[in-house]
Amino acid sequence: MSRVDRVLLVEDDIGLQKQVRWALDRWEVVAASDREAALASVRRFEPAVVILDLGLPPYPDAASEGLAALEEILLVAPTTKVIVVTGNEEHKNAVRAIGLGAYDFYQKPFDPETLALIVERAFRLHDLEQENRRLAAQTADASPMSGVITNDPEMLKLCRTVEKVALSDATVLLLGESGTGKEVLARALHASSARAAKRFVAINCAAIPDTLLESELFGYEKGAFTGAVKQTIGRIEYADGGTLFLDEIGDLPSALQAKLLRFLQERVIERLGARGEVPVNVRVVCATHQDLARHMHAGTFRADLYYRISEISLAIPPLRARGGDALLLAHAFLDRLGRVQPRAPRGFAREALAAIEKHGWPGNVRELENVVKRAVIMAEGQQISAADLGLNPSDQEALPLNLRRAREEAEKKAVIRAMSRANSNIAQAADLLGVSRPTLYDLINRYGLK
Numbered sequence: 001m002s003r004v005d006r007v008l009l010v011e012d013d014i015g016l017q018k019q020v021r022w023a024l025d026r027w028e029v030v031a032a033s034d035r036e037a038a039l040a041s042v043r044r045f046e047p048a049v050v051i052l053d054l055g056l057p058p059y060p061d062a063a064s065e066g067l068a069a070l071e072e073i074l075l076v077a078p079t080t081k082v083i084v085v086t087g088n089e090e091h092k093n094a095v096r097a098i099g100l101g102a103y104d105f106y107q108k109p110f111d112p113e114t115l116a117l118i119v120e121r122a123f124r125l126h127d128l129e130q131e132n133r134r135l136a137a138q139t140a141d142a143s144p145m146s147g148v149i150t151n152d153p154e155m156l157k158l159c160r161t162v163e164k165v166a167l168s169d170a171t172v173l174l175l176g177e178s179g180t181g182k183e184v185l186a187r188a189l190h191a192s193s194a195r196a197a198k199r200f201v202a203i204n205c206a207a208i209p210d211t212l213l214e215s216e217l218f219g220y221e222k223g224a225f226t227g228a229v230k231q232t233i234g235r236i237e238y239a240d241g242g243t244l245f246l247d248e249i250g251d252l253p254s255a256l257q258a259k260l261l262r263f264l265q266e267r268v269i270e271r272l273g274a275r276g277e278v279p280v281n282v283r284v285v286c287a288t289h290q291d292l293a294r295h296m297h298a299g300t301f302r303a304d305l306y307y308r309i310s311e312i313s314l315a316i317p318p319l320r321a322r323g324g325d326a327l328l329l330a331h332a333f334l335d336r337l338g339r340v341q342p343r344a345p346r347g348f349a350r351e352a353l354a355a356i357e358k359h360g361w362p363g364n365v366r367e368l369e370n371v372v373k374r375a376v377i378m379a380e381g382q383q384i385s386a387a388d389l390g391l392n393p394s395d396q397e398a399l400p401l402n403l404r405r406a407r408e409e410a411e412k413k414a415v416i417r418a419m420s421r422a423n424s425n426i427a428q429a430a431d432l433l434g435v436s437r438p439t440l441y442d443l444i445n446r447y448g449l450k
Contacts, residue, residue: 006030007119008047010038010069011085012057016110020051023112024119033057035069042077043346043382048126049119051106053085054093063093067100074101076346076382078425079129081122099431147184149332151419152322153448158314159188165312166192171264173249173309174287176316179366182287183247185316190243195283198242203235206251214256215272224273236269236280243283249309250290250301261305284309319361319368324416326356326368331423333372334384345379351386353421359391412447415440419449 005027009020012033021029030045032038034057042050050073054066063086070082081103086094094105103122106115148159165172166189174182183202190200208216215224219234236244246252252260263269264284268277286309295301319326330348338344348356352375361367375388414433422428430440443449 005123006045006047006049008032008038008041008045008050010035010050010052010056010066012053012060016053019110019112020115023110023116026116027119027123035065035072038069039072039076042073042080046077047080049122050080050082051085051115051119052082052102054090054097055087063090063096067093067097070097070100070102074428078423078428079126081126083118083122101428101431147188148181149325149329150322151324151328151416151424151449152317154317155322155325158185158316161314162189163192165189165314167194169283170311171283171309172285172311173292173313174285174316175292175313176287176289177318177364178289179364180316180318181365182316183245185314186243186245186285186287189285190245190283193243193283195242199239200243200245201235201239202245202247204247206248210253210255213253214259217256218259218269218271220272221274224271228273231271234269234271236263236282237271237278239282240280241282243285246284246286248288248290249286250288250292250295254300254302257302257305261302261308264305264308319364323413324420326359326361327353327417327420328423329365329368330356330372331420333369334376337373337376341376344376345384346382347384349383349385352384352389355386355389355391357417411443412449415443415447415449419444 007024007027007029009017009029009031010033011017011020011031017031021031027049030041030047032041038050038052041047052066052070052073054063054070055061056065056069059065066084070084073080073082078101082097082101084094084097084102084105085108086097086105087108090107094107097105103125104118106118148155150156150159162185172186172189174185176182186202187200190196203216205213215232215234217234217236219232219237220228222228222231263280266277267281268279270277292301292306292310296303296306319329330353334345334348338346356368363370371389371391372384374390375384379385379388415429418429418432422432426437426440430437433440435443
């Protein structure tokens with residue numbers, strides 16, 4: 001039986017369990033009598049629908065245990081539709097459960113037809129949401145910018161700029177700290193351009209010894225030097241028709257800067273040991289974490305080369321300046337690892353999310369990805385804890401003194417954090433903020449967070 005045909009009933013009354021099984025004979029019903037058993041069943045069976053009685057032991061006369069179970073179930077399986085069961089005098093608890101993310105509520109006394117109708121609607125909605133997520137994933141995978149995960153307004157603005165720049169053949173310089181995603185944006189620029197069907201060739205200028213870099217870039221003829229037993233084309237010529245990505249261009253040796261400049265001006269190359277020129281049609285994208293303007297003034301980087309490679313210069317903000325992106329990326333990395341590691345944790349504990357928010361991320365996205373990978377390996381439970389992450393949170397930046405600006409910035413940051421913590425689920429984010437969904441939509445529009 002498939003996952004979407006299974007119902008988990010969390011109820012300690014054996015008689016009521018039998019009635020529900022009879023009423024829902026169209027589906028497979030799995031029963032659990034307390035919160036611990038319910039969470040174990042959610043992890044084991046991954047039910048599409050859960051029927052949860054709020055009055056669970058050891059406090060069957062109160063709703064506290066049931067509400068706690070509701071929060072933990074949705075944390076482990078956020079797409080599951082939870083139908084809470086309440087008494088006639090517990091309308092307040094039903095409203096509170098809906099606010100925590102329950103799909104619907106059912107009031108006792110038991111009516112088989114009504115409950116079956118509610119469950120059927122829950123299955124139908126679950127199916128539609130699954131199909132919507134599948135189609136959205138296909139659309140995202142087809143988008144050239146699908147590798148960029150962000151909710152930050154500045155990064156979204158940068159992505160729109162990349163899409164515009166991609167339509168031209170201008171040389172682009174990407175600036176940003178190590179690990180901010182310069183190559184990801186370079187690949188997205190290539191995929192958005194008319195050269196997308198051709199090669200994207202990347203070379204790290206800092207990773208290849210100076211003595212080998214020239215032959216690696218420009219190629220060589222047979223007999224050009226000892227060991228050159230055949231003609232070999234370089235990376236520039238190999239990228240003909242496509243895009244050449246020169247990473248860490250700031251580490252390019254001075255002797256090669258003049259030769260690269262000539263290629264950028266004339267679009268021809270000379271292989272080592274050759275006597276003729278080879279025309280090359282290639283789009284050049286460069287990247288560096290260094291301050292090239294400072295190196296230019298110091299005389300270690302040619303000014304004419306700097307102006308040639310920076311026809312369009314784009315600065316990528318560090319992760320610490322991209323509000324909410326750390327949580328969003330952490331969820332994305334965990335989802336990706338979960339697809340290749342079946343026993344990977346399903347989510348982050350609250351203290352882990354807080355630690356991710358507060359950390360300064362000097363290594364940016366690369367550091368975050370490595371931290372999540374390590375946490376997945378180290379975690380023993382279904383949730384990643386702060387201890388698994390091994391982070392030392394840094395102090396948060398102070399808000400401005402102007403009250404109106406402070407209020408707006410705090411509100412904007414709260415919305416971004418809530419959206420990231422809820423993994424872009426509007427209903428959950430609205431619950432975290434204590435506002436209605438229409439109010440949250442208004443805030444998203446006001447601060448340009450679409």
